[in-house]
Each structure stands twice: as C-alpha cells, then as structure tokens.
Amino acid sequence: MSTARGRGRPRKDPNSLARWTPPEGWSRLVAWVSPEEKRALKHVAVDAGVPVADLIRALAGGLAGGAITHKELLGQVRKGRQVMEKIPTLFERDDRFRVVDSPRPECAWVFDGYGVGTEKLDGTNVRLTVRAGRIVRVEKRRNPSKAQKQQGIVDGWYVDTAEDAPEDKWTLEAARNTDVSGWPDGEHSCEALGPRIQGNPLNLEEHRCVPFDLHVPTYEEVPRSYGELRDFLTELESRFAPGHLAEGIVFHHPDGRRAKIKRKDFPRR
Template sequence: MNNENSKQSNEATALTLMADFPKIYCPLVRKIFKIDPVIFKKLGSRYKLKAPEVYLVINKVNPGYEWVFEDPETIAVEKLDGTNIKIKTEKGRLVAVQNRMNIIDPLKVVGGPAHIVDGILRSASKDLIKPDGEQVGELIGPKLQGNPYKLESHEWYPFEKAITDLRYKSFHEHERNFENWSSWFKDHLHSRYFTKRASKLGLTESVFAEGVIFYNLKRKAENKSWRAKLRRDMFAWFYEPEIPVAGYDPNAEYSDEDLKLQDLKD
C-alpha cells in the first residue's frame, strides 16, 4: 500500500469525538429523599434506583426556568425512553456515531453494538438522516429500557422530528403548575410515539411516556436556555405505595443547603 492509500485508510478509520449533548435540567427544583434500604434491596432494580434514595420534584420553580411556565412559545414534546445517540454525516456517509461521550465505531461488525448501527440504517431508509452535519436523537428498541414501545427492531428517532411529530398539542389548554402536571403525568401522559404506532397496527392499548421535554425555539434563536425536562419518575406517586417516601411534602420550605445537589444528579 502506498503512502496516499495508507493516508486515506487512516482517515477512513479515524473516530471523531463530537461534543457531548448538553445536559437538560428540570424546570422544578428537586430534592433527595431517603427510602428504606430493605425495600430498596427488594424493589430498587425494578424502579431503576442506584441507591436507597429518590430524587423528586417539589413545588418550586427552578431559577432561570420561569419561561417553561410563563412563555406562550414553550411547547411540550414526548421524551422517548431509549439512549441518546449523536451522529455525523458527510456527503451521505456516516462518519461518526456517539453515545454521550462514548465513541461508537460503525464499521465494527464483530463485537460491536450492531443494534445502534441497525437503528441508524433503518432511520436512513425512512429519510430521517440529513446528508451532511450532526444530528442527535434517541435510539429505541428491543435492547433498550425494556422496549416500552414493543418494537421488533431498533430505530433512531431524531429530536428534530420529535419536536414536530411528538408534540402534546393540548399543552397550552391548561394552566402550567405543579398540581396540574402531577395529575397529567400520573394519569394522562400517554406516549405519542406508541399511540401513532398502535393506530397503524390496530392496537387498542396505551403506554405511558417516560416524560416530557419542554422546548422554546424562540429562546434558542436568542441564545438563551431553551430546553427543560420532566419525567414521571420525578414524582413521589411513581414509587408509592410500594416504596414509601417518608417526609416528602412538595409544598414544604427547604433550605438552600438541602437543595444544593440539584446540579449534581441527572
């Protein structure tokens, strides 16, 4: 192999590290509450808990996120339950794949995460991938999060498509406050993605969404914070009564010291 061919080969196999997808914060303040260690050992894995504690929202707006509650330009979009995958394409070629800060080699067909590449290729066949640039989306399917959408194969779903297709259109019809959102998330937050799929397949069942991403594209254009997230597992009722949360009162006053871990957890 001559030097030129060797150079091209090295460039083709080089793996590019892209910037990580920015962390998205909750529009409500959260606080850690301890749970019974015995119950944690029994039920922790079922509820995806890593320690005998839960990190719950309280009835207090996270400073800087007033726009989620007040700005009419804010929309609510389903948060898909999978794993975050960022891709980069150049002239229609897939040149980089990343799961957060973990680089994925799309050419590693033996011993590699084939389901990730499979999901990306399936999305490409649906014209969901741009020929050039970076895109971020959620990989969903059989190997991820217990496959809540009952998919037979994996799919990479771009966040840009989620904004247009998975929006909760009735969001503007209700007052935005803790009580309303708690009730909505507990009893009525059904997956828009699964509902669309069920309709095509003639299914009558429904599936709860993992949560919501709040977007404000006007604020994005102004280089201001424009995304926030809220999940069902951020409310105490998600765990109770199986996992009692002692001392939880969403309307109680907590000191800044009690709330200082807000930025340290997902």
C-alpha cells in the same frame, strides 16, 4: 549573563509580547472555559500554527467580515449547547430524588408560557452524522464519572461507537435501521430506541433512532404547574407508540434552551 525577561508569557520574543499595544478602539474579551474546551482550542490552534487568541480573533473577524453569518454561528452554538448540556428538570428535588413544587430558576421561561412540549423518549442518546442521505458516523453520549463531576465536569460529550464493541451493538443496529435519506446534511442528536435498549418501555419491535430536530412528536397543549403536570403525565399516551405511556415532556424554547419532566420524577401517590 542571563537577560531579564519582560512581563508576559514566554514566546520567541517575550519582550515584544509585553510591549504590544492594541490598535485604538480595540477591547479585551475574557471568557471562562472548561479544561476540555481549553485543550480543544489549543489543539486547533496548534494545527493552525497560531496562538489561541488569534484563533478566537479569526472567528470574530470572520463574523465581522461576513465569512460566517450570525445565523450560522448561532446554529452551531445552539447545537453545541443542546448536545452537550444536561437538560435541566423543571423542579427542584428532595432527598429521595423526587421533584417538589419548587420551580428551578433556569426553567422560569417554561412557567412563563414559552416553549413547545415534545414527547421525551426513553432510550439512549446518540448522534448521527449524515452526508448525502447516508450515515457516515455514529456516536454515543458519555457522561462524566463521579471523579470528573467532583472536578467540576458536569456536561457530557460524544465518543465514537465501534463495530466490534459489544456495548455498541444495539446502537449501531438502531442506526442501520434508520432511514436518513431525507435528512439534511449535518450532525443530528437522536434517541436510540428498541427491544434491547433501556428495557424497551414502548414495546418496539425493532431498533431505530429518532432525531430530536426532525421527528419527535409534539403536544400542543401541555400544563405548566406542578400539580397539573403530575396529573397530565399520569395518563399521557405516547404519540410515538400509541397504547403505551409517554415517559415525559421536553420543553423547547425558540432560543434553543430545553427543560424536561418525567412521570417517574414525581412522588408516588
């Protein structure tokens, strides 16, 4: 005769799960995650031999107990957000994919005067992992396919490059030409630039990687309105490669948010 199961997910002892009562003062935390994030959490949980809930509780416990500081945790959150999310464009677009004078709500902080403007470099997004002044890993960004976008996957991710892959040749050369001896250990999102990447609009003579967190040129005074930005970008000279036009501007908020605008985003006049 079968034994009736209690409520809750089946485990070794489902009745125990159904009857578990949290300690006094505890609260339940619920968050929505993507399928990829869910699989990643499950993978770590399986390796650790614990349920996903215990994995998340361990993170909270480490934060509460001082094993990881709030600054370290925020640094990882910001780094992940900057790396994986597509940077929003400042203005809405028309049916010809040109921007119109209608600020996007999520970029309101730019028009309120927050953030620093840096040069947007026209290359390909990569990530270099550095240890003791040496590159130990080179990754490239992969964006979701049309089918994946229809499934709700909108943010890109990084995948490893391969020495024998023709499509990675110039990315790897850019990494090899980049002096990282003074870079701190960690993962650095970069723009790979050079003669064989994105048409080389800055007319560079060699391939190299420019880290967003270290060497991207800054512009002290950048206008914030539609018309002023359009005129500003029309003649904005690149500070990375003087004598050439800059592709655009990326605004960086102190909390890690970013927003961008490119010269070619505007309608031609």
